[in-house]
Each structure stands twice: as C-alpha cells, then as structure tokens.
Amino acid sequence: MEQFAALLDALVFTRSRNEKLRLIAEYLRATPDPDRGWALAALTDGLDFPAVKSSTIRNIMKERIDPVLWSLSRDFVGDTAETASLLWETAQMGENGDSAPPPSVSETVAALEAMNRKSVVTELPALLDRLDPSGRYALLKLATGAMRIGVSSRLGKVAFAQAFDVSVDEVEEYWHALTPPFAELFAWAADGDAPPDIANMPTFRPFMLAHPLEETVVDMADYAAEWKWDGIRVQLVHVANDSGGETRVYSRSGDDISATFPEMLDALTIPAVLDGELLVRGNVQGGEAGPDKQGGAASFNALQQRLGRKTVSKKMLAESPAFVRLYDAMVIEGEDVRALEWQDRRRRLEEFLPRLPASHFDISAIVEAESFEALAEIREGTRDDAIEGLMLKRRDSPYIAGRKTGLWYKWKRDPLLIDCVLMYAQRGSGKRSSFFSDYTFGCWNGDPDMGAELLPVGKAYSGFTDEELKKLDKHVRSKTVNRFGPVRETDKSLVFEVAFDSVHESKRHKSGLAMRFPRIHRIRWDKPVHEADRIESLRSLIRD
C-alpha cells in the first residue's frame, strides 16, 4: 500500500500529462501481480465497495472527534477522504499503539470487499490504524472510488500501453472482457502470453471521433452530412454465447452503462456492434429536422433524468423510454465492417435496420445538400432542440479509432448568448476549494429602472481562465452582502455574458426557465447591470 500511496501523492502533485503517464507506467512495471491490477482498477474507477461511502467515513469520524471540529476541518479541506486521513491521529489521540504492518493493495481490496454496512464501522478504522497519512488517504480514496487526482480511465489505459509497449486500442478492446485485477491483460502485455480471448465477449471498441470544422470548407461530393443529435453517444454490443447471448451499452469514454438503460439490452439480440446517439422519447421536441420529419426525441433535459443511475424504476422506463438513433456500425451480424468505406457501411446498416425493433432503433437521416453553402443554410435554419449541429463524414472513410484529421468533422450550432447579473457564489470543490467558483446569475423581471428584480436563471462554473477566476474570487469576497451557509450573496454589480445551448421551461428556478450547458462566455467588468437582459428576452429563445 505504501507504493500505491506514494504513486497517488506523486500524481496529485504532477501537472504534466506525460509525467503522470510515466509515473503510472513505472508503478505498473515495478509492482507485482495482483497489486498492480487492483491499483490500475482503482485509478480507472473500476472498483466499487458498496459498504464504504463518504457518509460512512463521516460517521466514523464523528464518533471520534467533535462534530463541530470535524465540520470546520472538512470545510477547510474540501474533501472528506483527505480530511479524515489528516485528522485520524488527532482523533485517535495517540491511542493507536502497536498495530499490524501496512496492508498490501490486494489485502486492502479483499478487506474492503468483505465489509458490510455493519462491520465497516470497526474494520475500516482497523485498516486506517495500520497506515500513515498518505496511506490513509490512498485507502479512503480507493474505498470510496472517488480518486479526483486528474487521472481519467483513458489515461490509465494509455499508461498501461506505455508501460509494456503495446497498442492502446488493443488495450481498450480487451479491457471490458476482463475484470480486476486483469491477470490476463498483464500476462499478455508484460509476459508476452497470448492475448486475452475476446471472441465471444461483449467488449468495447474505441469510437471514431470528429474534429471541429472551424474554418474548413468541404466538397459535398466527398462528404455526407447528417444531424448531430443532442443525446449521448453510445456503443451497443451484442455477442452470442453459450448462455444465449449478452448485450452491453458503453458510453463514449468506454464505461459500461448497461444498468442505466436496461431496455436497450433486450432490444439487440443479433451479434453486432452499433454506434449511435442514445435519446429518450417523451415530451416531443424533435419533430422538425430533416426532410422526412425525423424526430421523436425529447430534449436533453429529459435524458439527463436518466443518466448516472445504477437502477431504473419502472415509472422512469415508462415515462422516458430510451432509443438509439444509429450513426454507424463496426460489426454487423458478427462481421467486422470497420475496414469498409463509410458509404458501404451505411448501406449495410440501412439493410440491417429492419431486423431491429423500430421501438428502440432508427437511423440518423442523411441531410441532403448540393453544396456546402446550401448545407450552411440548412444548419442556420434548424430550430430543432434535439439537434446539436451537423456531422460531416468522408464518404470513403473506414471506421478508425480516435480523431483522424480530414475524415469526420463536427459542425456545432452557434451557442446562444445572454447578459446576466452575478447574484450568488459558492466555493468549488477539490482544486478549487478555496475559490468562489460556482456562480448563480439572474435576469431582470422587468425594467430595472422601474424597480424590477433579478431572478436566478442558471448556474455556471466554467468558461473562464485561472486568472479570471482569481479576479472573480476577489470580487465575490469583497462584494459579499449576505451569507447563507456556504452561499455568498453579492452586491449584484457584475455582468456575465453567458453562453448556452438551449433554454427550457422549468419549475426549478423562480424565473421558470432553465438553461442547458450554460458557461461564462465573457466577464463584462465594464457593463452596467441595468443593461443586462430581461427574463422575457431569455424566454423568447425557447425553441419548440
């Protein structure tokens, strides 16, 4: 556990991505199995110990230290695991005398797996007693699964590939066929054994991605256009095996989200790997796009209710059923079609579509345009809320993992802009725990010169530079007029130009409106607040 703790500490204090990769790769080479496999799983968020939650740690601590002192400490640090790791000795008041030597990573994982809600209260403290502050931090991060050390699961896979000089795309393909501690993966990469057998495994295959179009102009003879739908990109995989077959749904980052969308598992029963946009039906807003009036998708807001859930209620399945609008295919009826040109894959996909249930699948329509100029006009003209923009795909492009220049482009719709006034601010978490970095802003409910009030319309915590964050933090601290717990009310003297993708009716805010993906576009230090926009201006931007 000491080496793993040292690795985590080094990762926390390392800024450079290359240096992070080097540190992880070095650890993976130097550490024996199965410790390194468990560590890799921990770094890539692949471990889950249901008995240990943040609240578990909080409760354990509150039995050992005055709750007020705990809260003051937690507020200062901004992270429960780190606070507990630092407070442990003080909380024990030196009572932890002779305890066993530090546990290994595998021993730790085994102990955590064996814990239940009741036993955790005594067993987790026993483990904590055997570690120093760095070790305790590592243990609690491992146990709660929230590393937040700037290592994505992708970075972990790249580091693995670097450590043993293998292809990261291959690693991605084997990854989901295996489970921690990934013995076969290490045997293949580190010891030169045969690659893991994934023949009948529902594994993830790396997505083909697009570059932003920006100033590029393409010839429509070489490129096909289709809508970029505003849901989440998914990969559906079905394989046949002895037990009848298995289906999985993967997110763009290669996370297995099958449990979140169980209705899709029954919908695909033919061996295939399909690439598409997952959307939900419901309060239909997407009826306008394309010549065949393709639609039927609810706004992203409706989809958002279903994201991130480990179990789904029947009610939710009935109210917001999911479906996939297909873009492409990697495997059709067991045949890998990635090497084919896009137009051939598209034809194969169109032929395959009737074999899929129409309730759960349709295909993203091709947007016909004679010229690039004509396409630009179509893009300008769309008001459909379920559309994020256009995709441009080279007609002869094979399906290649990653972002290869010149093959696929995304051409997003321009964001909407509105001037709002900063009303409340709250501290960020993690790296931003000492900064007021989460902002709530509002618009006027009438003429500000005639006594109108500001009503909150949204919240944002991105879109500004670190330099700007410092200035904003200073602004909040010096312009605070009221405190409500962690929330600071400011004197409402600063205008933000806020960019957002769309706006909807919502009961969440007093203004009755909610924005999708709002971010700070510009800070208008110069603009007088009475010139900020009114609620009715924002309301007029609702597309339906």
Next chain:
Amino acid sequence: MSAPFSWIRSEPWGIHVVPADAWVDPGKAVARALVTHGHADHARGGHGATVATPETLAIMKLRYQTGDGPSGGETTPVQYGETIRLPGGVDATYIPAGHVLGSAQILLEHAGERVICTGDYKRRADPTCPAFEVTPCDIFITEATFGLPLFTHPPIEGEMAKLLERLAAYPDRCVLVGAYALGKAQRVIAELRAAGHHQPIYLHGAMEKMCRLYEEHGVELGELRLVADTPKDDMRGHIVIAPPSALNDRWSRRLPDPITAFASGWMRVRQRARQRNVELPLVISDHADWNELTRTIEEVDPQETWITHGREEALLRWNQLHQRRARALALVGREDEDE
C-alpha cells in the same frame, strides 16, 4: 478601583494598553507601539516610539526605517527576560516566542493582573531563535493560524530529507523552494546545513539583506549566492530559495528546469499545494500546530484565552469543550503570512 482587566482592550487595529496609551502590534501608526516580531501583519513603520527586542528593531529598521533618523521615531530595545516600566504603572516583559529571529511574547502586568500577547509562536526547536517559554498569566492572547485539528506539523528532519532526496534524484534540475523572506527562508537554510548540506544555496534578490541580518545576529547560513549573479547552468543540482510570490512568476524562467517546492504549514492539505502548482510540498511551519496550540493553553492555564487571528472558530470550540473561557478578537489586517 476599576473592573478587572479594564486596562487592556481589544480594538480592531490592535491590543490597547490603556494606562500606558501603548498598542501591541498595532495595524496603524500610533504614539507608542509594543511589537512582538517583524512580520508585516504585526510590525509597521511610522510609530512615534517602538518597543521591541533588539533583533526585531533591526528587522524593522531594515524594512520600515524604524529608528532610522528623525522620521523613524524613537526605539526602546528590550532584551529577552528584561522588564521595562511603561507610563501608567504597566510593566512589560519580553519572553522568547520561538517564531522568528527576535520574536517575543509580551507579558503585561498592571494592578496585580498578568496578560500575555503571544504574537505568533511555535513550540518546535529552531536554530535561528530561542525557544518559546511557557509563562503563567491571567489572560493569554494567542494566535490560531493553524487552529484546526487537521494541522499537525511533521518533524522537520523528514521534510529536509524529502527535499535533499529530490535534489539528488534530479542532478540536471534545481529545486526552487518558496519560503517567506523573514524567518522561514533562514530556518530552511540553517536546517539544510544541520542536515549536512554544505553546497552553495542560491537566493532571490529579495532574500539577501534579511539573510545578512540573520548572519550579523550570529545565525550561520553557510555559502549563499545570488541567482542574479549566476549563469543558469551553474544552478543545476542546487537549491534556490525565493519568496512564495516568485514561484510561478516570470522570474523563475532564469532557473534550470526548476522543481517547485513550498515550505509552509498549509502544504499539509494536498489541494492547497495543487492550487499553487507545487510539486514538492514541504510541511514546515513557524506557527504552533493544533496540538501545540491546545497544549500551550493547558500549560499556561490562564483564566481566559483571547484568540487574535487564524482559524479561531475551532480553537474557540476546543476551549468550550474543555470548559475554558475564551473569546475571539476581530483584529483587522492580520493575514496568513504564507498566503
């Protein structure tokens, strides 16, 4: 007969010693100032008269021209352990606080009542100044910079070992240590020497005069050189010390691929170190940590504790839990000097 302790008052800009019309560490210019130590949130220029240890007066002369010429005001040096009589029948005794060179707790006695203002203090050994002395009193006016139970400073030897290990591991780079110009910088240098590091140490220009002043007061710092006088390549494999503000500044571009370290008690919290882009956090503090703050209150065992600045809420809570009387003072202009 006036009410007990009515002769000592807490005002926003300092502690007022009423019969003497003197102020402890005032935040504005006053006729008579009693100064605990030379840090900017305790010492300032422009006082009519300044009463402090000779070392603190030397630091104030360097920084604020205190006692230097007619505009610098009068100065009264007080040795450690010495008592001087102030107007109005108030006795002031200067007692080592262990914070930086010249730092003192000030014991004030009047009408049989004893009040101590600690200024800033620590309980660890420091080669650059004499150790804190526990002194009984009725009212103990303490700092609380690291007044949260999560702050327990590790032994400095381990932090020095971390620094020297990193230096040895990267012979083609230098380690840039951010350290406050008064106190921390000299302590880090002296501790490096004690750990057997006798290579030249390179200084940011803002450090030079204060290091010389320490040497004049008998603190050995070994061979010091200025970054400004040195070609980049000569600093490979060496330690460079600069004020924290220079760490991520353009100034550091003249250094050979520096590894950024920061010597501060705040470095105990990972996210604090990350915010400052620190790669090598060194938990070294010139303040008492939580256990030392609470142990000191127990040892001094005053009737009442006043808390001047820092994380006063938590220390207040501790006093409450231990049935000790305490109050937090709202002094202005006190800052966490490392930030």
